Amino acid sequence: MPEIINKKPISFSPSIADTDYEVRSLDTECINESHLRHKWYHNLKYAVVGILFGIAFTKAEVISWFRIQEMFRLQSFHMYGVIGTAIAIGMLSIALIKKFNVKTIYGEQIKFHNKKFNKGQVYGGLLFGFGWAMTGACPGPLFAQIGAGFGVVIVVLISAVGGTWTYGYFREKLPH
Amino acid sequence: MIEFIKQPWTWYAAGILIGLTVPALLILGNKHFGISANLRHVCAIILPRNISFFKYDWKKEVWNFFFVVGILIGSFLAAQYLTNSAPVQVAPALLAELKLYGITDHSSMLPHELFSFSSLFTLRGFIMLVVGGFLVGFGTRYAGGCTSGHAIMGISNLQVPSVIATISFMAGGFIMANLILPYILKL
Numbered sequence: 436m437p438e439i440i441n442k443k444p445i446s447f448s449p450s451i452a453d454t455d456y457e458v459r460s461l462d463t464e465c466i467n468e469s470h471l472r473h474k475w476y477h478n479l480k481y482a483v484v485g486i487l488f489g490i491a492f493t494k495a496e497v498i499s500w501f502r503i504q505e506m507f508r509l510q511s512f513h514m515y516g517v518i519g520t521a522i523a524i525g526m527l528s529i530a531l532i533k534k535f536n537v538k539t540i541y542g543e544q545i546k547f548h549n550k551k552f553n554k555g556q557v558y559g560g561l562l563f564g565f566g567w568a569m570t571g572a573c574p575g576p577l578f579a580q581i582g583a584g585f586g587v588v589i590v591v592l593i594s595a596v597g598g599t600w601t602y603g604y605f606r607e608k609l610p611h
Numbered sequence: 612m613i614e615f616i617k618q619p620w621t622w623y624a625a626g627i628l629i630g631l632t633v634p635a636l637l638i639l640g641n642k643h644f645g646i647s648a649n650l651r652h653v654c655a656i657i658l659p660r661n662i663s664f665f666k667y668d669w670k671k672e673v674w675n676f677f678f679v680v681g682i683l684i685g686s687f688l689a690a691q692y693l694t695n696s697a698p699v700q701v702a703p704a705l706l707a708e709l710k711l712y713g714i715t716d717h718s719s720m721l722p723h724e725l726f727s728f729s730s731l732f733t734l735r736g737f738i739m740l741v742v743g744g745f746l747v748g749f750g751t752r753y754a755g756g757c758t759s760g761h762a763i764m765g766i767s768n769l770q771v772p773s774v775i776a777t778i779s780f781m782a783g784g785f786i787m788a789n790l791i792l793p794y795i796l797k798l
Contacts, residue, residue: 454755455648455651455752455755455756475673477640478673478674478677479677480639480640481636481639481640481642481674481675481677481678481681482677482678482680482681482684483681484632484635484636484639484678484681485677485678485679485680485681485682485683485684485685486681486682486684486685486688487628487632487681487685488628488629488632488678488681488682488685489681489682489683489684489685489686489687489688489689490685490686490688490689490693491620491624491625491628491629491685492625492629492682492685492686492689493685493686493689493690493693494616494619494620494625494689494693494694495619495620495621495622495624495625495626496619496699496700496720497625497629498686498720499699499720499721500720500721500722500725500726501699501701501702501705501717501720501722502720503784504705504709504788505701505702505705506784507781507784507785507787507788507789508702508704508705508788508789510702510704510705511702512622513622514622515622516621516622516623516626517622517625517626517629518626518758518762518763519626520622520623520625520626520627520629520630521625521626521627521629521630521763522630522762522763522766522767523626523630524626524627524629524630524631524633525630525633525634525644525763525764525766525767526766526767526769528630528631528633528634528637528767529633529634529637529767529768531634532634532637532638537638539637539638539639539640539641540638540639540640541640543640543641545637545638545641546641547768548643549770550755550765550770550771550772550773551772552771552772552775553755553772555753555754555755556754556755556761556772556775556776556779557775557776557779558753558754558779559749559750559751559752559753559754559755559776559779560750560753560754560761560775560776560777560778560779560780560782560783561750561779561780561782561783561786562746562749562750562753562754562783563746563747563749563750563751563753563754563757563779563780563783564750564779564780564781564782564783564784564785564786564787565743565746565750565783565784565786565787565791566742566743566744566745566746566747566748566749566750567747567758567780567783567784567787568783568784568785568787568788568792569738569739569742569743569746569787569792569795570739570740570743570744570747571721572747573646573647573747573751573757573758573759574646574647574649574650574747574751574757574758574759575646575682575757575758575759577744577747578646578679578682578683578686579682579683579685579686580686580720580721581683581686582682582683582684582685582686582687582690583686583687583689583690583720584687584690584691585719585720585721585726586728587726587727587728587730587731587740588721588726588740590731590740590741590744591740591741591743591744591747592744593744594740594741594742594743594744594745594748595650595744595745595747595748596650596653596654596748597744597745597748598650598744598745598746598747598748598749598750598752599647599650599651599653599654599748599749599751599752600654600658600665600748601745601748601749602664602748602749602752602753603651603654603662603664603665603752604660604662606662606664609753
């Protein structure tokens with residue numbers, strides 16, 4: 436991997452700022468990552484969190500196409516309850532982490548990043564909303580639907596990867 | 612106990628567990644909850660070409676693949692071992708509407724009339740699955756996150772752009788489900 440990529444993982448053309456908030460390597464301290472490099476099996480703990488998360492998704496029917504249709508037609512409170520409770524618990528947890536300066540299990544400071552507004556959140560958000568109502572899945576449930584045995588959803592997932600790639604290809608021409 | 616787990620869970624039980632994912636990932640290793648980023652990592656691995664958006668050190672993000680593999684395993688376990696065979700509960704008004712479009716199967720969480728390989732080769736199935744999936748991938752990356760990254764992680768961290776993104780997700784969903792989807796389902 437070239438040196439420049441290690442230090443500054445992405446340098447877009449100056450006209451377009453970084454708008455992605457899920458990819459940690461874009462905006463974290465990559466210079467002193469060395470002491471946080473672990474053997475691969477350290478990642479298994481994230482798989483355990485994923486297993487619990489996947490069970491919750493499936494058992495609460497978050498992955499149900501019908502539940503998503505009900506949500507967007509205001510026919511059921513269920514999904515609003517799930518998302519609302521998750522946000523409340525997440526908000527409380529982050530407030531406590533900040534207040535008590537909770538560290539990671541490796542003693543590292545927990546970092547948060549502020550997001551900046553750009554028009555992509557509206558345009559992209561609307562397009563994602565269209566797709567969500569059609570497939571009944573946001574990216575998390577997409578994986579859970581496959582795990583729960585709905586094989587055809589693999590096609591949806593491949594198409595979603597294609598959509599992501601297409602966005603990357605046209606990114607600098609799109610309004611942000 | 613196991614019988615209790617086998618029933619469909621209430622919204623608050625699931626909401627609490629999903630919400631706890633946020634501090635769990637932060638405390639286990641400073642990871643920010645966000646699932647759609649995995650789609651980007653896949654692009655970065657298999658077809659980065661010369662696109663700057665896909666040229667980064669994806670190896671630092673492998674934790675997220677472990678997380679989604681966990682989701683696959685968890686949903687498999689839930690569907691195989693933690694389920695009862697009762698049909699999925701669906702609002703009567705929705706069932707009545709779907710019947711107009713020939714969708715009557717609610718024995719599982721995805722209706723077979725739409726989510727099957729035979730449906731994939733019809734115009735309706737192609738639009739719903741392939742175009743729908745494309746919009747999920749394109750839209751989440753354009754928005755810089757999905758329901759997990761923006762709606763749950765972002766709003767939990769009191770980020771106004773995440774509130775705007777979430778409102779846009781919901782607006783898009785309402786427009787599609789109520790105004791456009793009836794025409795697609797009629798195909």
